Each structure stands twice: as C-alpha cells, then as structure tokens.
Amino acid sequence: MISYQSFEAWWWPYVFIAIAGWLATDIWRWLGVLVGNRLKQDSAALTWVRSVATALLAAVIAKLILYPVGELRNVPVEVRLVAVSVGFAAFLIFGKRIWVGIAVALGLLVAGQFLTSALIAAG
Amino acid sequence: MSISSGQSGAFWFLKGARGIASLPAIILMSAFVGFCGFAVEAGVPLGEAVFMTGMIWALPAKVLLVGSILAGVSLPAAFITVALSSIRLMPMVAALIPEIRTEKTPTWLLLLLSHFIAITAYVFTMERIRDVPREHRVSFFAGFGMTVTTANIILVAVIYSTVANLPAMVAGALFFLTPVYFLTSIWASTRDRAGHIAMVVGLALGPLFHQVAPEFDILYAGLVGGTLAFVIDRFWKSGARS
Structure with missing residues (x-):
C-alpha cells in the first residue's frame, strides 16, 4: 500500500497531505453547506443538527483530556480530571467567564505537575 | 442607509x-x-x-x-x-x-x-x-x-x-x-437547553464509545448523544406544557 514514505519526490508528502488531510476534511464542510442551505432557522431539524454537533464536540473534548497526545500524556489522568473539573466549576460559579475557567484549570495542571514530580523525587 | x-x-x-x-x-x-x-x-x-x-x-x-x-x-x-x-x-x-x-x-x-x-x-x-x-x-x-x-x-x-x-x-x-x-x-x-444536554451526554459517551468502538467513537457519541439530547429536550418541553 502506498504511504507517506512511499516516494522520494519532494512533492509526494504534499499530495499525501492534500488527499488524506485536505480532501478528508473539506468534503464534510461542503456537505455541511449543502445540508445547511436546506435547514430553516428555528426548525426542529436545525436543533437536532446543532445537538449532534455539540455532542460530537463534547466527545472530542473528553478524548483530548482522557487520551491526549504530546506532552500532556505525561501528566497523570487524575491531575487532568481534577484540573478540568475544578476549572469548569469555577467558570460556572464566576458568571461563566471563560478566562476564569482556563486560568484555574491551567493553574491546577501546572501545580499538579509540580506536585507529582516532587512526589516522584521524594520516592 | x-x-x-x-x-x-x-x-x-x-x-x-x-x-x-x-x-x-x-x-x-x-x-x-x-x-x-x-x-x-x-x-x-x-x-x-x-x-x-x-x-x-x-x-x-x-x-x-x-x-x-x-x-x-x-x-x-x-x-x-x-x-x-x-x-x-x-x-x-x-x-x-x-x-x-x-x-x-x-x-x-x-x-x-x-x-x-x-x-x-x-x-x-x-x-x-x-x-x-x-x-x-x-x-x-x-x-x-x-x-x-x-x-x-x-x-x-x-x-x-x-x-x-x-x-x-x-x-x-x-x-x-x-x-x-x-x-x-x-x-x-450554547443558547438552548438541548445544547447543554448534548454537551453533558457527549462528554460521557465519548469515552464510553472509545472503549466499545475506538474507530468510530466520536461519530457514535455525536449521533447517539445528540439525538438523545434532542429527544430529552422535546419531552421536557411537552412535559412543561401539559
């Protein structure tokens, strides 16, 4: 099967990205336009589509936190969950201010990282 | 104008x-x-x-x-x-x-x-x-x-x-x-209640479907979660009316 490493040519990775990246994402955007053009505002169908979109995004969020990529993998899952939960609670309590939620969550994540590395160092 | x-x-x-x-x-x-x-x-x-x-x-x-x-x-x-x-x-x-x-x-x-x-x-x-x-x-x-x-x-x-x-x-x-x-x-x-329900359901279903069908987890969580939220919201509305 052809893969990213299949050809030496400089342009091959770009073709690979165009097919597996650009085409694979923009097809859905184009379909979304065609569907969205037929949806009436304030219709039940639009409410359903919006609910599906929101639930999809929520699932993405949960996965980014529970099964992360990159450096975040090295932070214990308990630290991630506590940080995001307390951050979200703070966001709700302080009048749905997004920056409050983010500041609290990030602060707890960094504090949690310091704590775990200190615990590991203490053995 | x-x-x-x-x-x-x-x-x-x-x-x-x-x-x-x-x-x-x-x-x-x-x-x-x-x-x-x-x-x-x-x-x-x-x-x-x-x-x-x-x-x-x-x-x-x-x-x-x-x-x-x-x-x-x-x-x-x-x-x-x-x-x-x-x-x-x-x-x-x-x-x-x-x-x-x-x-x-x-x-x-x-x-x-x-x-x-x-x-x-x-x-x-x-x-x-x-x-x-x-x-x-x-x-x-x-x-x-x-x-x-x-x-x-x-x-x-x-x-x-x-x-x-x-x-x-x-x-x-x-x-x-x-x-x-x-x-x-x-x-x-999110302005509507259905959206908030969808959010909560989606957060729970994402990891759940990840265990069952990791390839399609997002898709299933969205379709099932979104539909569920939509239905709950409809029942809620009709319940409030009667």
Missing part, C-alpha cells in the same frame, strides 16, 4: 478580522504553538507543517494526520482516519450556515468560506453573530475566518524553528488549553 451598505460590508469584514485579538483566537494560536511542537517532534518538515495548517485547518484532524504519518499507515487508512474524525465538521457547518446566509448568498461563496470553519470559528461566530446585521454576517465570518487562518499559517512558519525548545510543562499546558477552552466556550455560547 442603502448608500453606506457597500462600505458596511468592508466594515463588518474588518470587524470580523479584528476578532484576531479575541480570547478564542489567542487560545487557538497557543494551541497551534502546541501543534507545531508536536509536528517538530514527529519530524514533519516546516513546509509540510505550514501546508497542513492552511489546507486542513481543523486542529484535531491535523493531529490525527501527523499521528498517521508517524505510524506509517497507508494513504487510504490515513484518509479514513482523518475523514471519520472530521465528520463532525458537517453538522457544525450545517448548523452555522443558516445563521450567516441570506436568501441571496450564492452557494459557491459558502462552499469556499466553509473551509475556514473549524471549532474556534464555529464558537466565535455562534457567540457573536446575533449582534451582526444579517446581510453582513457572511462578511463578518469571512473577515474572522480568513484572518485567523492566515495568522496561524504565519505563526507556524515563524515559530517552527524555536518551538522544539519549549519546556515540557509548557507544552503539556498548551495541549490542555484546547479542551478546557472548548468546554467553557461551547457551554457559554
């Missing part, structure tokens, strides 16, 4: 473009610093990282594509992985289009502009679009979408060579920023 309507289009385009200085745009740019670090770590060259940013634009799809490249999978397998994860763009675009278009908006223009729709543009637009006069909503969205996309393409090009020196703790925090930001901003911008 009709005399100034030509200028107004440009005015709203610029107003959208000024969204580059908003919290959503700044957070997205921080997330792109995180992505750039991931691309460097994975050995994706500068030109390709920049190309990806412009052509795919949606951050989760890019992360998956880089992951597929790292794993050395075949072109069809990479295509399917990215395509499956990007199905979510369809309902997002379908929900956004009725908010921004007028009866006169040509479909080709919407097809072209749809490229700039990803989670951040969706959240930003849904949050602010009610305050934009309907005939200028497309301009407003175009201004924001094009500016933020261009800014991130430049950002990736500029920071590529320095991002590898990012401390691990900062890199971890940057990856954490995205889900926390999505969680709070989508909650804040």
